[in-house]
Amino acid sequence: MRLLAPGPFTGTRDSFSRYVDALTGMSDGATLVWLAPFAPPPSIGAQYALVLPTSGSTGAPKAVAHTLSTLRASQTATAEALGGHGAWLPFLPPTHIAGVQVVARALRTAEERGLTDPHGALGPLPDLGASFTARTVLEAMEQWVAPDGPLFTSFVPTQLERLLRDPDRAVLEQLRRFSAILVGGAATPAALLRQGRDLGLRLVTTYGSSETAGGCVYSARPLPGVDLSLDDEGRLVITAPCVARGYLSDEGELSAFESVPSTAGGAAGVRRFVTSDLADLGADGTLSIRGRADHVIITGGAKVNPVEVEQAICQHPSAAAALVTSVPDDEWGQKVVALVVPAEPAHPGGADVERPGPELLRETVPDAVRAARLGSASVPKITLVVDDLPMLAPGKVDRVRAADLARRLIRE
Known part of the structure; x- marks a missing residue:
């Protein structure tokens, strides 16, 4: 397997395209894409497909190691939750898991539909080097000759807030074309969600992390195959086939997440990840995050x-x-x-x-x-x-x- 580090992401379309090419090789099983916060070690296992950083919101970022099967498990669960594999328009940097999976889901859609162009379900690459505005969305949507089927995109709350701060009719018309708009990366204010939904946008809040291959809980409900529980301290525990192998050190040593033995008829390769998030689980299984234990x-x-x-x-x-x-x-x-x-x-x-x-x-x-x-x-x-x-x-x-x-x- 070829190891590829795409280099710094500048936000330009050329830079974005370089990352898309790398992720295409990853999705084909031919390339290990290295996005970790340190240089690749001299020796690294061939089983990995993606090594990328945690967000680093509470300290130095760690390097999370995913296999192609953990990434595809997330993509499959997302498609099942959203009603099928669809085309995706990318507005998130492909340097973190949310942006990576937007591109990877589009590549997966092309594979599932048998499209001759592997990028046929991926929308035009925007220029993220400049400030994100309504014009960023309009230009991409006006250029996009989208395939048949559902259309999806993903924003962080700050991007959504900018689009809805002074909503333009043309922007709203374009945003209403999406079957679902994922909103994650941080807690989304309830007032912002109400505003967007009142304007006819199909907003889906997401919860997840680098360790879970992106969002594994949509609108407070776990995706198919994802099991949620709480440990004795009230921390959220996620058991799912999308959970990464573990953390890689700069010497290539793996601190593995706990592997859960498969049961009869159950999925193989399931791992358990103990988060640092304090949570509540409703009687109907809905998730509510109360904050981080380390905060x-x-x-x-x-x-x-x-x-x-x-x-x-x-x-x-x-x-x-x-x-x-x-x-x-x-x-x-x-x-x-x-x-x-x-x-x-x-x-x-x-x-x-x-x-x-x-x-x-x-x-x-x-x-x-x-x-x-x-x-x-x-x-x-x-x-x-x-x-x-x-x-x-x-x-x-x-x-x-x-x-x-x-x-x-x-x-x-």
Whole structure:
């Protein structure tokens, strides 16, 4: 098997095309695509098809090793959940699992349908080197001579928010062509989902990771073949054929995920992945993520779930986005700090309205958390107003940089 590292992704169409060519070889079983955050080791097993990074949202990214069978298991489950293999229009960088699988699903569709062109179910490659706007979507859709059958695409919440901030009729008409629009990479605000669905968009929220070959839970329900459970600490455990082999070290050694023996009639090659996400499972099997076990803040002896606090803050109309972190404190051990992005004001009648100022947010943020009845320990001691939250490439907030930013702003 040939090992191929496509090199840096610049966002240009040429760069995108280079990645598509590499992923085509991967889907054919001829190429190991190396996207990991370190150079390939001198010796690596021929069983792998893709080695790529975790998001790195809480620290240094790890290298996740997938086989072609784990990737195809995810593609099969996705097709079953969405009503069949369809054509895909890519708007996510192919450097992380979500963007990789958009391309790989399109290649799989061409294979399943027997298309002579292996890229026949993949839409035009957009220019992601510039800022993502409605024009990015319009240009791609206007160029796309899509095959018959369902059409799909995938966005991170930030992209969807930009498209719906001031929705253009032409953009909405194009977005309504999709049988499903996957939205993942980070938690999607409920208000944004309501807005999109009210406008006629078929939005499907996804939960998953590099370790699960992308989304394995769609709109709170596990994909076919995916089993969800909770360990004794309340962490989500995913058992599925799409779970990766494990983590690769820079020397090529595999820290394997637990293999689950197949039962009579069950799928072979199933593995178990213990996430760092605290979760609840409803009686009907629906999934609700409460936050990460490694994000819990202990302040004055009380445990605070920052995700729950962020959700409470974002329920208030003055806050567009929020991230809750902590700083060391002699009295409390850790002091709860909220980084808040003010909401863009409405413009009734074309009148200019100012964004909520720091003083207003310092009042509304504690009130919003108290209203959510999360306990007094969850009320931020400090509210910092920022223009944007630190972000990672897959659309997730960068909590490491956010904590550094909070400490720096407090010192200033």
